[in-house]
Amino acid sequence: MSVKHISALLLLLQLSYFFSSGSCGKVLVWHVEYSHWLNIKTILDTLVQRGHEVTVLRSSASILIDPNKASGIKFETFPASFAKEEMKDFFIYWINNALYNMSLDSYWDHFFILNKFFPKYSDVYENICRDIILNKKLMTKLQGSQFDVVLADAIIPGAELLAELLKVPFVYSLRFFPGYTMEKYSGGLHVPPSYVPIILSGLTGQMTFMERVQNMLCLLYFDFWFQTFNERRWDKFYSEVLGRPARFSELMGKADMWLIRSYWDLEFPRPLLPNFEFVGGFHCKPAKPLPKEMEDFVQSSGEEGIVVFSLGSMVSNMTEERANMFATAFAQLPQKVLWRFEGKKPDSLGSNTRLYKWIPQNDLLGHPKTKAFITHGGANGVFEAIYHGVPMVGLPLFGDQPDNIVYMKTKGAAVKLDWKTMSSADLLNALKTVINDPSYKENAMRLSRIHHDQPMKPLDRAVFWIEYVMRHKGAKHLRVAAHDLTWRWKTLCRALEKREWWCFPWGP
Numbered sequence: 001m002s003v004k005h006i007s008a009l010l011l012l013l014q015l016s017y018f019f020s021s022g023s024c025g026k027v028l029v030w031h032v033e034y035s036h037w038l039n040i041k042t043i044l045d046t047l048v049q050r051g052h053e054v055t056v057l058r059s060s061a062s063i064l065i066d067p068n069k070a071s072g073i074k075f076e077t078f079p080a081s082f083a084k085e086e087m088k089d090f091f092i093y094w095i096n097n098a099l100y101n102m103s104l105d106s107y108w109d110h111f112f113i114l115n116k117f118f119p120k121y122s123d124v125y126e127n128i129c130r131d132i133i134l135n136k137k138l139m140t141k142l143q144g145s146q147f148d149v150v151l152a153d154a155i156i157p158g159a160e161l162l163a164e165l166l167k168v169p170f171v172y173s174l175r176f177f178p179g180y181t182m183e184k185y186s187g188g189l190h191v192p193p194s195y196v197p198i199i200l201s202g203l204t205g206q207m208t209f210m211e212r213v214q215n216m217l218c219l220l221y222f223d224f225w226f227q228t229f230n231e232r233r234w235d236k237f238y239s240e241v242l243g244r245p246a247r248f249s250e251l252m253g254k255a256d257m258w259l260i261r262s263y264w265d266l267e268f269p270r271p272l273l274p275n276f277e278f279v280g281g282f283h284c285k286p287a288k289p290l291p292k293e294m295e296d297f298v299q300s301s302g303e304e305g306i307v308v309f310s311l312g313s314m315v316s317n318m319t320e321e322r323a324n325m326f327a328t329a330f331a332q333l334p335q336k337v338l339w340r341f342e343g344k345k346p347d348s349l350g351s352n353t354r355l356y357k358w359i360p361q362n363d364l365l366g367h368p369k370t371k372a373f374i375t376h377g378g379a380n381g382v383f384e385a386i387y388h389g390v391p392m393v394g395l396p397l398f399g400d401q402p403d404n405i406v407y408m409k410t411k412g413a414a415v416k417l418d419w420k421t422m423s424s425a426d427l428l429n430a431l432k433t434v435i436n437d438p439s440y441k442e443n444a445m446r447l448s449r450i451h452h453d454q455p456m457k458p459l460d461r462a463v464f465w466i467e468y469v470m471r472h473k474g475a476k477h478l479r480v481a482a483h484d485l486t487w488r489w490k491t492l493c494r495a496l497e498k499r500e501w502w503c504f505p506w507g508p
Helices: 003-018 034-049 085-099 107-133 136-143 160-167 177-183 210-223 233-242 248-252 293-301 320-331 361-365 379-388 401-410 425-434 436-452 460-469 487-503
Strands: 026-029 055-059 074-078 150-154 171-176 255-259 276-278 305-312 335-342 351-355 370-374 392-394 415-416
Touching: 026 034, 034 055, 034 150, 034 171, 034 379, 034 460, 055 107, 055 460, 074 136, 085 107, 107 136, 107 160, 107 233, 136 160, 150 160, 150 460, 160 171, 160 233, 160 248, 177 210, 177 248, 233 248, 255 460, 276 460, 293 335, 305 320, 305 361, 320 335, 320 351, 361 370, 361 379, 370 379, 370 425, 379 401, 379 436, 392 401, 392 425, 401 415, 415 425, 425 436, 460 487
Parallel strands: 026 055, 026 150, 055 074, 150 171, 171 255, 255 276, 305 335, 305 370, 335 351, 370 392, 392 415
Antiparallel strands: none
Protein backbone atom coordinates (compact mmCIF):
# COMPACT_ATOMS: atom_id res chain seq x y z
CA MET A 1 0.00 0.00 0.00
CA SER A 2 1.38 3.43 -0.96
CA VAL A 3 2.18 6.17 1.53
CA LYS A 4 -0.70 8.18 0.04
CA HIS A 5 -3.20 5.38 0.71
CA ILE A 6 -1.88 4.83 4.25
CA SER A 7 -2.27 8.57 5.00
CA ALA A 8 -5.83 8.54 3.67
CA LEU A 9 -6.68 5.49 5.82
CA LEU A 10 -5.25 7.12 8.95
CA LEU A 11 -7.29 10.27 8.24
CA LEU A 12 -10.47 8.21 7.90
CA LEU A 13 -9.76 6.45 11.19
CA GLN A 14 -9.23 9.77 12.90
CA LEU A 15 -12.45 11.17 11.47
CA SER A 16 -14.34 8.07 12.56
CA TYR A 17 -13.18 8.81 16.11
CA PHE A 18 -14.32 12.43 15.92
CA PHE A 19 -17.70 11.49 14.51
CA SER A 20 -18.22 8.37 16.63
CA SER A 21 -21.15 9.97 18.43
CA GLY A 22 -23.07 9.99 15.15
CA SER A 23 -22.83 13.71 14.45
CA CYS A 24 -21.06 16.71 15.88
CA GLY A 25 -22.97 19.29 17.85
CA LYS A 26 -22.74 22.84 19.11
CA VAL A 27 -22.12 23.28 22.83
CA LEU A 28 -22.67 26.57 24.68
CA VAL A 29 -20.88 26.92 28.02
CA TRP A 30 -22.07 29.25 30.77
CA HIS A 31 -19.58 31.66 32.37
CA VAL A 32 -17.33 29.97 34.97
CA GLU A 33 -14.20 30.85 36.98
CA TYR A 34 -11.26 29.55 39.04
CA SER A 35 -11.07 25.78 39.67
CA HIS A 36 -14.54 25.41 38.14
CA TRP A 37 -13.07 26.60 34.83
CA LEU A 38 -10.08 24.27 35.17
CA ASN A 39 -12.54 21.42 35.72
CA ILE A 40 -14.91 22.11 32.88
CA LYS A 41 -12.13 22.94 30.40
CA THR A 42 -10.97 19.31 30.57
CA ILE A 43 -14.38 18.25 29.25
CA LEU A 44 -14.41 21.03 26.65
CA ASP A 45 -11.01 20.05 25.25
CA THR A 46 -12.28 16.49 24.75
CA LEU A 47 -15.48 17.70 23.11
CA VAL A 48 -13.40 19.80 20.70
CA GLN A 49 -11.19 16.77 19.93
CA ARG A 50 -14.34 14.83 19.08
CA GLY A 51 -15.32 17.44 16.52
CA HIS A 52 -17.91 19.44 18.48
CA GLU A 53 -18.08 23.21 18.25
CA VAL A 54 -17.66 24.66 21.75
CA THR A 55 -18.46 28.28 22.62
CA VAL A 56 -17.73 29.68 26.10
CA LEU A 57 -19.41 32.78 27.48
CA ARG A 58 -16.58 34.80 29.00
CA SER A 59 -16.89 37.95 31.09
CA SER A 60 -14.67 40.94 30.32
CA ALA A 61 -13.82 40.78 34.05
CA SER A 62 -12.73 37.14 33.82
CA ILE A 63 -9.90 36.33 36.22
CA LEU A 64 -8.57 33.03 34.94
CA ILE A 65 -9.88 32.36 31.43
CA ASP A 66 -7.29 33.18 28.79
CA PRO A 67 -8.73 32.78 25.27
CA ASN A 68 -5.22 32.53 23.87
CA LYS A 69 -4.58 29.32 25.84
CA ALA A 70 -7.74 27.47 24.83
CA SER A 71 -7.04 26.00 21.43
CA GLY A 72 -10.14 25.05 19.48
CA ILE A 73 -12.59 26.67 21.91
CA LYS A 74 -14.52 29.73 20.77
CA PHE A 75 -15.26 32.59 23.17
CA GLU A 76 -18.06 35.12 23.36
CA THR A 77 -16.72 37.86 25.61
CA PHE A 78 -19.48 40.01 27.05
CA PRO A 79 -18.99 43.38 28.81
CA ALA A 80 -19.30 43.03 32.58
CA SER A 81 -20.84 45.65 34.86
CA PHE A 82 -17.76 45.56 37.11
CA ALA A 83 -13.98 45.44 36.69
CA LYS A 84 -11.72 42.40 36.87
CA GLU A 85 -10.05 43.69 40.04
CA GLU A 86 -13.44 44.06 41.75
CA MET A 87 -14.22 40.42 41.00
CA LYS A 88 -10.81 39.31 42.23
CA ASP A 89 -10.98 41.41 45.39
CA PHE A 90 -14.40 39.96 46.23
CA PHE A 91 -13.09 36.39 46.25
CA ILE A 92 -9.80 37.24 47.97
CA TYR A 93 -11.68 39.04 50.78
CA TRP A 94 -13.83 35.98 51.50
CA ILE A 95 -10.93 33.55 51.17
CA ASN A 96 -8.98 35.56 53.77
CA ASN A 97 -12.09 35.56 55.95
CA ALA A 98 -12.16 31.78 55.77
CA LEU A 99 -8.40 31.53 56.39
CA TYR A 100 -8.14 33.77 59.42
CA ASN A 101 -11.62 34.48 60.85
CA MET A 102 -13.37 31.12 60.68
CA SER A 103 -13.05 28.18 63.02
CA LEU A 104 -13.62 24.73 61.56
CA ASP A 105 -13.92 23.31 65.09
CA SER A 106 -17.40 24.78 65.26
CA TYR A 107 -19.49 24.08 62.18
CA TRP A 108 -21.96 26.77 63.33
CA ASP A 109 -19.14 29.32 63.05
CA HIS A 110 -18.42 27.90 59.59
CA PHE A 111 -22.09 28.22 58.65
CA PHE A 112 -22.17 31.82 59.91
CA ILE A 113 -19.36 32.86 57.52
CA LEU A 114 -21.03 30.99 54.65
CA ASN A 115 -24.34 32.67 55.43
CA LYS A 116 -22.67 36.06 55.02
CA PHE A 117 -20.78 35.07 51.87
CA PHE A 118 -23.49 33.52 49.72
CA PRO A 119 -25.95 36.46 49.59
CA LYS A 120 -23.12 38.63 48.21
CA TYR A 121 -22.04 35.79 45.91
CA SER A 122 -25.63 35.58 44.68
CA ASP A 123 -25.67 39.32 43.93
CA VAL A 124 -22.38 39.13 41.99
CA TYR A 125 -23.66 36.35 39.75
CA GLU A 126 -27.07 37.94 39.34
CA ASN A 127 -25.25 40.94 37.85
CA ILE A 128 -23.29 38.62 35.54
CA CYS A 129 -26.51 36.90 34.51
CA ARG A 130 -28.08 40.26 33.72
CA ASP A 131 -24.99 41.25 31.72
CA ILE A 132 -25.63 38.25 29.50
CA ILE A 133 -29.41 37.91 29.33
CA LEU A 134 -30.13 41.64 28.91
CA ASN A 135 -27.45 42.06 26.23
CA LYS A 136 -29.76 42.05 23.19
CA LYS A 137 -26.96 41.89 20.64
CA LEU A 138 -25.38 38.90 22.34
CA MET A 139 -28.69 37.08 22.87
CA THR A 140 -29.69 37.59 19.23
CA LYS A 141 -26.38 36.07 18.15
CA LEU A 142 -26.80 33.11 20.53
CA GLN A 143 -30.38 32.48 19.43
CA GLY A 144 -29.27 32.40 15.80
CA SER A 145 -26.43 29.96 16.50
CA GLN A 146 -28.75 26.97 17.07
CA PHE A 147 -26.88 25.31 19.93
CA ASP A 148 -27.62 21.69 20.79
CA VAL A 149 -26.89 21.84 24.53
CA VAL A 150 -25.93 24.27 27.30
CA LEU A 151 -23.26 23.10 29.73
CA ALA A 152 -22.83 24.84 33.08
CA ASP A 153 -21.47 24.52 36.59
CA ALA A 154 -24.68 24.54 38.65
CA ILE A 155 -23.10 26.57 41.47
CA ILE A 156 -23.03 29.55 39.07
CA PRO A 157 -26.69 30.42 38.36
CA GLY A 158 -28.15 31.67 35.10
CA ALA A 159 -27.58 28.84 32.63
CA GLU A 160 -31.05 27.38 33.25
CA LEU A 161 -32.63 30.69 32.17
CA LEU A 162 -30.43 30.86 29.09
CA ALA A 163 -31.37 27.29 28.13
CA GLU A 164 -35.06 28.14 28.57
CA LEU A 165 -34.73 31.18 26.30
CA LEU A 166 -32.76 29.25 23.67
CA LYS A 167 -35.11 26.25 23.98
CA VAL A 168 -32.25 23.75 24.24
CA PRO A 169 -31.51 21.02 26.82
CA PHE A 170 -28.87 21.66 29.45
CA VAL A 171 -26.39 19.65 31.52
CA TYR A 172 -24.97 20.56 34.92
CA SER A 173 -21.49 19.89 36.19
CA LEU A 174 -21.42 20.11 39.99
CA ARG A 175 -19.45 19.19 43.08
CA PHE A 176 -22.22 20.06 45.58
CA PHE A 177 -24.66 22.66 46.87
CA PRO A 178 -24.50 23.54 50.58
CA GLY A 179 -26.58 20.95 52.37
CA TYR A 180 -27.37 19.23 49.04
CA THR A 181 -30.44 21.50 48.88
CA MET A 182 -30.60 22.02 45.12
CA GLU A 183 -29.75 18.41 44.35
CA LYS A 184 -32.76 17.44 46.51
CA TYR A 185 -35.35 20.04 45.67
CA SER A 186 -34.42 20.80 42.07
CA GLY A 187 -32.84 17.51 41.05
CA GLY A 188 -35.12 15.17 43.02
CA LEU A 189 -32.21 13.39 44.72
CA HIS A 190 -33.02 11.53 47.93
CA VAL A 191 -30.61 12.25 50.81
CA PRO A 192 -31.59 10.25 53.93
CA PRO A 193 -29.73 11.89 56.85
CA SER A 194 -29.82 8.63 58.81
CA TYR A 195 -26.85 7.36 56.78
CA VAL A 196 -25.87 10.03 54.21
CA PRO A 197 -23.65 12.74 55.76
CA ILE A 198 -24.91 16.20 54.82
CA ILE A 199 -22.20 18.07 52.96
CA LEU A 200 -20.47 20.73 55.12
CA SER A 201 -21.44 18.86 58.30
CA GLY A 202 -17.94 17.41 58.74
CA LEU A 203 -19.53 14.00 59.30
CA THR A 204 -18.91 10.69 57.53
CA GLY A 205 -20.90 7.64 56.50
CA GLN A 206 -19.98 6.00 59.82
CA MET A 207 -22.14 7.97 62.26
CA THR A 208 -23.01 7.35 65.88
CA PHE A 209 -26.53 8.05 67.16
CA MET A 210 -25.60 11.56 68.30
CA GLU A 211 -23.84 12.26 65.00
CA ARG A 212 -27.04 11.26 63.18
CA VAL A 213 -28.91 13.76 65.33
CA GLN A 214 -26.27 16.36 64.46
CA ASN A 215 -26.63 15.43 60.78
CA MET A 216 -30.38 15.96 61.05
CA LEU A 217 -29.87 19.39 62.59
CA CYS A 218 -27.54 20.30 59.72
CA LEU A 219 -30.18 19.19 57.21
CA LEU A 220 -32.85 21.33 58.91
CA TYR A 221 -30.47 24.28 59.01
CA PHE A 222 -29.75 24.17 55.27
CA ASP A 223 -33.38 23.43 54.38
CA PHE A 224 -35.03 26.15 56.45
CA TRP A 225 -32.42 28.78 57.30
CA PHE A 226 -29.56 28.84 54.83
CA GLN A 227 -30.00 30.02 51.24
CA THR A 228 -27.24 29.52 48.68
CA PHE A 229 -28.91 32.12 46.43
CA ASN A 230 -31.42 34.88 47.06
CA GLU A 231 -34.19 32.90 45.39
CA ARG A 232 -36.84 35.62 45.68
CA ARG A 233 -34.70 37.98 43.62
CA TRP A 234 -33.85 35.25 41.13
CA ASP A 235 -37.54 34.27 40.86
CA LYS A 236 -38.46 37.90 40.17
CA PHE A 237 -35.74 38.33 37.54
CA TYR A 238 -36.60 35.07 35.77
CA SER A 239 -40.30 35.98 35.75
CA GLU A 240 -39.57 39.41 34.29
CA VAL A 241 -37.38 37.96 31.52
CA LEU A 242 -39.78 35.12 30.61
CA GLY A 243 -42.92 37.25 30.91
CA ARG A 244 -44.64 34.67 33.14
CA PRO A 245 -44.36 33.45 36.73
CA ALA A 246 -41.17 31.41 37.03
CA ARG A 247 -39.24 29.89 39.90
CA PHE A 248 -35.48 29.60 39.91
CA SER A 249 -35.52 26.16 41.57
CA GLU A 250 -38.06 24.78 39.06
CA LEU A 251 -35.98 25.94 36.09
CA MET A 252 -32.98 24.22 37.67
CA GLY A 253 -35.12 21.10 37.92
CA LYS A 254 -35.32 20.98 34.12
CA ALA A 255 -31.66 19.95 33.89
CA ASP A 256 -31.34 16.84 31.73
CA MET A 257 -28.20 15.51 33.44
CA TRP A 258 -26.28 16.26 36.63
CA LEU A 259 -22.61 15.31 36.27
CA ILE A 260 -21.43 15.17 39.89
CA ARG A 261 -17.70 15.62 40.43
CA SER A 262 -17.34 12.83 42.94
CA TYR A 263 -16.92 9.05 43.02
CA TRP A 264 -17.11 6.10 45.38
CA ASP A 265 -13.42 6.29 46.26
CA LEU A 266 -14.23 9.60 47.98
CA GLU A 267 -17.93 9.27 48.76
CA PHE A 268 -19.79 6.90 51.08
CA PRO A 269 -22.53 4.75 49.51
CA ARG A 270 -25.76 6.66 48.85
CA PRO A 271 -28.72 6.51 46.46
CA LEU A 272 -28.54 8.22 43.06
CA LEU A 273 -30.99 8.85 40.19
CA PRO A 274 -30.72 7.86 36.52
CA ASN A 275 -29.88 11.44 35.50
CA PHE A 276 -27.21 11.83 38.21
CA GLU A 277 -23.81 10.48 37.20
CA PHE A 278 -20.62 10.44 39.29
CA VAL A 279 -17.65 11.63 37.17
CA GLY A 280 -15.20 12.62 39.90
CA GLY A 281 -11.55 12.72 38.89
CA PHE A 282 -12.23 13.20 35.18
CA HIS A 283 -9.39 15.73 35.08
CA CYS A 284 -6.82 13.20 36.34
CA LYS A 285 -4.31 11.71 33.92
CA PRO A 286 -0.98 9.87 33.86
CA ALA A 287 2.01 11.95 34.92
CA LYS A 288 4.14 13.65 32.29
CA PRO A 289 7.91 14.28 32.60
CA LEU A 290 8.83 17.22 34.84
CA PRO A 291 10.81 20.27 33.66
CA LYS A 292 14.54 19.48 33.82
CA GLU A 293 15.37 21.79 36.74
CA MET A 294 12.48 20.38 38.78
CA GLU A 295 13.32 16.77 37.86
CA ASP A 296 16.96 17.31 38.94
CA PHE A 297 15.77 18.62 42.31
CA VAL A 298 13.39 15.69 42.73
CA GLN A 299 16.09 13.17 41.84
CA SER A 300 18.45 14.76 44.37
CA SER A 301 16.11 13.53 47.12
CA GLY A 302 17.48 9.99 46.75
CA GLU A 303 15.64 7.25 48.63
CA GLU A 304 13.87 9.73 50.96
CA GLY A 305 11.70 11.13 48.16
CA ILE A 306 9.71 14.37 48.04
CA VAL A 307 6.73 16.13 49.60
CA VAL A 308 4.41 18.27 47.46
CA PHE A 309 2.66 21.28 49.03
CA SER A 310 -0.07 23.36 47.38
CA LEU A 311 -3.14 25.22 48.61
CA GLY A 312 -4.77 25.34 45.17
CA SER A 313 -5.43 28.00 42.56
CA MET A 314 -7.16 30.48 44.89
CA VAL A 315 -4.62 30.53 47.76
CA SER A 316 -0.99 31.17 46.93
CA ASN A 317 0.05 33.55 49.73
CA MET A 318 -0.03 33.67 53.55
CA THR A 319 1.30 35.72 56.49
CA GLU A 320 5.06 35.72 57.18
CA GLU A 321 4.48 34.05 60.55
CA ARG A 322 2.49 31.23 58.97
CA ALA A 323 5.00 30.80 56.13
CA ASN A 324 7.88 30.51 58.61
CA MET A 325 5.91 27.90 60.57
CA PHE A 326 5.74 25.74 57.44
CA ALA A 327 9.36 26.39 56.47
CA THR A 328 10.58 25.41 59.96
CA ALA A 329 8.77 22.07 59.76
CA PHE A 330 9.99 21.35 56.23
CA ALA A 331 13.61 22.11 57.16
CA GLN A 332 13.54 19.18 59.63
CA LEU A 333 12.42 16.64 57.01
CA PRO A 334 14.83 14.26 55.26
CA GLN A 335 12.64 14.61 52.16
CA LYS A 336 12.89 17.41 49.59
CA VAL A 337 9.85 19.72 49.49
CA LEU A 338 8.28 21.45 46.47
CA TRP A 339 6.06 24.30 47.68
CA ARG A 340 3.71 26.38 45.54
CA PHE A 341 4.09 29.83 47.09
CA GLU A 342 4.19 33.45 45.87
CA GLY A 343 4.93 35.41 49.05
CA LYS A 344 8.11 36.66 50.65
CA LYS A 345 10.73 33.92 51.05
CA PRO A 346 10.51 32.66 54.67
CA ASP A 347 13.59 33.36 56.81
CA SER A 348 13.56 29.78 58.12
CA LEU A 349 13.45 28.15 54.67
CA GLY A 350 15.72 25.10 54.57
CA SER A 351 17.96 24.02 51.72
CA ASN A 352 15.67 21.02 51.14
CA THR A 353 12.74 23.25 50.15
CA ARG A 354 12.09 24.97 46.81
CA LEU A 355 9.45 27.65 46.22
CA TYR A 356 7.51 27.78 42.94
CA LYS A 357 4.83 30.20 41.73
CA TRP A 358 3.31 27.28 39.85
CA ILE A 359 3.85 23.54 39.98
CA PRO A 360 2.69 20.73 37.66
CA GLN A 361 0.73 19.19 40.54
CA ASN A 362 -0.62 16.13 38.73
CA ASP A 363 2.82 15.28 37.31
CA LEU A 364 4.46 15.64 40.72
CA LEU A 365 1.85 13.49 42.44
CA GLY A 366 2.40 10.85 39.78
CA HIS A 367 6.18 10.86 40.27
CA PRO A 368 7.53 7.67 41.89
CA LYS A 369 9.53 9.69 44.45
CA THR A 370 6.46 11.48 45.89
CA LYS A 371 5.83 10.35 49.47
CA ALA A 372 3.13 12.77 50.67
CA PHE A 373 0.87 15.60 49.53
CA ILE A 374 0.05 18.57 51.77
CA THR A 375 -3.29 19.88 50.53
CA HIS A 376 -6.13 22.21 51.48
CA GLY A 377 -8.49 19.41 50.48
CA GLY A 378 -9.98 20.80 47.28
CA ALA A 379 -11.70 18.06 45.26
CA ASN A 380 -9.32 18.47 42.30
CA GLY A 381 -6.20 17.85 44.37
CA VAL A 382 -7.78 15.09 46.45
CA PHE A 383 -8.78 13.18 43.32
CA GLU A 384 -5.30 13.59 41.83
CA ALA A 385 -3.81 12.17 45.04
CA ILE A 386 -6.28 9.27 44.92
CA TYR A 387 -5.55 8.67 41.22
CA HIS A 388 -1.82 8.36 41.92
CA GLY A 389 -2.14 6.68 45.34
CA VAL A 390 -0.46 9.40 47.43
CA PRO A 391 -1.30 9.80 51.16
CA MET A 392 -2.24 13.28 52.33
CA VAL A 393 -1.85 15.78 55.15
CA GLY A 394 -5.01 17.88 54.99
CA LEU A 395 -5.25 21.56 55.97
CA PRO A 396 -8.89 22.30 55.07
CA LEU A 397 -9.84 25.95 54.73
CA PHE A 398 -13.46 26.30 53.52
CA GLY A 399 -16.22 24.84 51.36
CA ASP A 400 -16.16 21.07 50.91
CA GLN A 401 -12.49 20.86 51.89
CA PRO A 402 -13.13 19.85 55.55
CA ASP A 403 -15.51 17.10 54.40
CA ASN A 404 -13.09 15.84 51.74
CA ILE A 405 -10.26 15.56 54.26
CA VAL A 406 -12.48 13.96 56.92
CA TYR A 407 -13.58 11.38 54.31
CA MET A 408 -9.94 10.63 53.46
CA LYS A 409 -9.01 10.45 57.15
CA THR A 410 -11.85 8.00 57.79
CA LYS A 411 -10.63 5.86 54.90
CA GLY A 412 -7.10 5.85 56.32
CA ALA A 413 -5.40 7.87 53.57
CA ALA A 414 -4.90 11.24 55.33
CA VAL A 415 -4.09 13.05 58.55
CA LYS A 416 -6.12 16.19 59.26
CA LEU A 417 -4.65 19.32 60.88
CA ASP A 418 -6.20 22.63 61.94
CA TRP A 419 -4.86 25.45 59.74
CA LYS A 420 -5.34 28.07 62.48
CA THR A 421 -3.89 26.26 65.50
CA MET A 422 -1.29 23.80 64.20
CA SER A 423 2.39 24.23 65.04
CA SER A 424 5.57 23.25 63.19
CA ALA A 425 5.76 20.19 65.43
CA ASP A 426 2.19 19.19 64.54
CA LEU A 427 2.93 19.44 60.82
CA LEU A 428 6.23 17.59 61.16
CA ASN A 429 4.61 14.75 63.12
CA ALA A 430 1.73 14.49 60.62
CA LEU A 431 4.16 14.23 57.70
CA LYS A 432 6.26 11.61 59.48
CA THR A 433 3.09 9.63 60.18
CA VAL A 434 1.80 9.47 56.59
CA ILE A 435 5.29 8.86 55.19
CA ASN A 436 6.55 6.26 57.68
CA ASP A 437 3.35 4.41 58.60
CA PRO A 438 2.82 2.03 55.65
CA SER A 439 -0.96 1.82 56.26
CA TYR A 440 -1.46 5.32 54.79
CA LYS A 441 0.23 4.41 51.52
CA GLU A 442 -1.61 1.09 51.42
CA ASN A 443 -4.98 2.78 51.92
CA ALA A 444 -4.17 5.46 49.32
CA MET A 445 -3.27 2.72 46.83
CA ARG A 446 -6.48 0.82 47.66
CA LEU A 447 -8.53 3.94 46.85
CA SER A 448 -6.46 4.38 43.69
CA ARG A 449 -7.31 0.85 42.56
CA ILE A 450 -11.01 1.55 43.16
CA HIS A 451 -10.76 4.74 41.10
CA HIS A 452 -9.05 3.01 38.18
CA ASP A 453 -11.33 -0.03 38.23
CA GLN A 454 -14.27 1.50 36.33
CA PRO A 455 -15.99 0.20 33.18
CA MET A 456 -15.50 3.64 31.59
CA LYS A 457 -13.09 6.46 32.45
CA PRO A 458 -14.80 9.39 34.22
CA LEU A 459 -13.96 11.81 31.40
CA ASP A 460 -15.37 9.44 28.78
CA ARG A 461 -18.50 9.06 30.92
CA ALA A 462 -18.97 12.82 31.21
CA VAL A 463 -18.54 13.29 27.46
CA PHE A 464 -20.84 10.35 26.72
CA TRP A 465 -23.73 11.87 28.69
CA ILE A 466 -23.31 15.30 27.10
CA GLU A 467 -23.37 13.69 23.65
CA TYR A 468 -26.31 11.52 24.77
CA VAL A 469 -28.32 14.64 25.62
CA MET A 470 -27.42 16.13 22.23
CA ARG A 471 -28.36 12.96 20.35
CA HIS A 472 -31.73 12.62 22.04
CA LYS A 473 -32.41 16.37 22.29
CA GLY A 474 -32.64 16.00 26.06
CA ALA A 475 -32.95 13.21 28.58
CA LYS A 476 -36.32 13.83 30.18
CA HIS A 477 -36.99 10.08 30.13
CA LEU A 478 -34.38 9.75 32.91
CA ARG A 479 -36.02 12.29 35.25
CA VAL A 480 -38.10 10.92 38.14
CA ALA A 481 -41.84 11.64 38.29
CA ALA A 482 -41.28 13.70 41.45
CA HIS A 483 -40.71 16.65 39.12
CA ASP A 484 -44.33 16.38 37.94
CA LEU A 485 -45.92 16.54 41.40
CA THR A 486 -47.84 19.70 42.33
CA TRP A 487 -46.30 21.91 44.97
CA ARG A 488 -48.89 20.66 47.51
CA TRP A 489 -47.82 17.04 47.03
CA LYS A 490 -44.16 18.04 47.13
CA THR A 491 -44.69 19.94 50.37
CA LEU A 492 -46.60 17.03 51.94
CA CYS A 493 -44.00 14.47 50.86
CA ARG A 494 -41.15 16.58 52.17
CA ALA A 495 -42.95 17.10 55.48
CA LEU A 496 -43.53 13.34 55.80
CA GLU A 497 -39.92 12.64 54.95
CA LYS A 498 -38.70 15.12 57.56
CA ARG A 499 -41.08 13.70 60.17
CA GLU A 500 -39.83 10.20 59.42
CA TRP A 501 -36.21 11.27 59.68
CA TRP A 502 -36.80 13.23 62.88
CA CYS A 503 -38.47 10.27 64.55
CA PHE A 504 -35.85 7.75 63.46
CA PRO A 505 -32.40 9.38 63.51
CA TRP A 506 -30.76 6.02 64.28
CA GLY A 507 -31.69 4.51 60.93
CA PRO A 508 -33.96 4.64 57.88
